[in-house]
Amino acid sequence: MTTKKLDIIFAGTPEFAAKHLEHLIANNYNVIACYTQPDRPAGRGKKLQPSAVKQVALEHNIPVCQPQSLKNEEALTELSSWNADLMIVVAYGLLLPQAALDAPKHGCINVHGSLLPKWRGAAPIQRSVLTGDTETGVTIMQMDIGLDTGDMLLVEKCDITNKDTSGSIYEKLQIIGPKALLKTVDQIAEASITPIKQDNELATYAHKLTKQEALIDWTLSAIEVERKIRGYQPWPVAYTELNGNIVKIWQAEVVSASSKPAGEIISADKSGITVATADGAIKITQLQPQGKKPMSVTDFINGRSDWVTPGNNLLVEAN
Template identity: 75%
Template sequence: MSGNNLNIIFAGTPEFAAQHLSHLVEQGYNIVACYTQPDRPAGRGKKLQPSAVKQVALAHDIPVCQPPSLKTDDALTELNAWNADLMIVVAYGLLLPKAALDAPKLGCINVHGSILPKWRGAAPIQRAVLEGDAETGVTIMQMDIGLDTGDMLLVETCPIESTDTSGSVYEKLQNIGPSALIKAVDAIAENNVTPIKQNDDEATYAHKLTKQEAEINWLEPAAVIERKIRGYQPWPVAYANLSGNVVKIWQAAVSPENSGKNAGDVISADKSGISIQTGDGVISIQSLQPQGKKPMSAGDFVNGRLEWVAPGTSLLTQAD
């Protein structure tokens, strides 16, 4: 039996999920219903906005369900009424109780943005960049009641380059995920899949990001700070306190020089970059953004705000 013959429920919310839904629809898979988060207020007018998945579903006349929870009797009754063979979950944002996982005949599968069991949890892409991993990927897994603990059905990998941000890695996974999902769905339909249990001893957890953790600590090594600058893009964006002013940092490079200065000391500030001694090595900031302004080059920043980063200034003392 081909995957095209399955009755499929799709559950997801953001653009990443919408890309997977679009691919399924384009390939002729039978999506009987889409589940997505309730509409949320967005924009200056705070008007209710449909999710990216809802927009795709409506464009293809797919019924949309938006229960605030799948734990109620009414929600479970509705879920069972679709008589689905399979449920595909991609960044849905709601927990699925066991009764929901058991509703489709073939259960529920999930597209997760890491090579499991590494980086289970909410922010796998960002944590991989922050940690300096050489590669990541997507894992298609059979869902169980644990958090990203289900048996692995298929894994596709891709490299993380030294210039990648979390945003660029997200785009890579958005490109490889849909085709990996199609392979897995077809294999399930043909009963040609061998589930592989995860090794819990090798598991790591990708905690949800916070704005606070994006603050740069000049006591950390330059390589760690540089990864933070890439890892916290596009959100929440790494930031630092420069002479009492909060500035977002968009691009930097680790310099091979060793200044002999104290951590947090500004070594130089010119059009080539703003060089700062860290706990281990020197980092050169190339692009940054004062509050209320657009991102700018280090040269443009220094031309207008040299007093914020004058050579010899101790940023560590300011932070304290």
């Protein structure tokens, strides 16, 4: 608990942000207002749904603000009217102009899901898995007008194993992120924090994910293909084309080297569907046809054995 109570504005939208807000509330930090994205249509009925952060805020009687933008005078006036000591931003989804960054006494801090300056940008967790990083973490930084370029206030690391998906890393960061945030807020309150500037020469960028990039390129190595399968979970999920149908791939493993052409189906049985890559082969063990739930390879092959005939080449088929 802080030695000096700070009046905090919390800005965030998805579940990841809500976990941080819950941690602040549970530990008696003084959250005076929450900013979150406007309600969005969701579900079959396309009814407007509040964000995860809004739901938590309302449960705890915290005022909620949902401006479309923070760049207009009316929104900035409202933000300033809270006379906050600090604004915490976690996956908010709106750009903060300089006037917003300057509004709280201690400015704005952000919880970013990477070890900055590596993986600045929109999809740091996924890019870490896709490129084979062995560790990641969260960086609490003082926000400035750049894209994740602010001074680092605190860094907490965690390992990435060869079994981790982006989803499992997300869950790990949901545990260490809130703890790191509280530690940072305490240090700000006690004026005991030492900001560290980022080395811009070491910066890499985590560009936003697209559905198109999740299409498996069988001319990559087996190791790279397997990373795609883990890295694109839970969204957009790696996929390939089988017998003219789009099929998502949820689980696979790298198997021994193959002399077959990249993309060729080597074998298909209850142990898995083995496909050659440019270097090695991949054995697929869980798949999801369109309109169906993820299923084991045994269930997939039952009734679909003609989709995975050995000797067929997925590269030719996709073209």
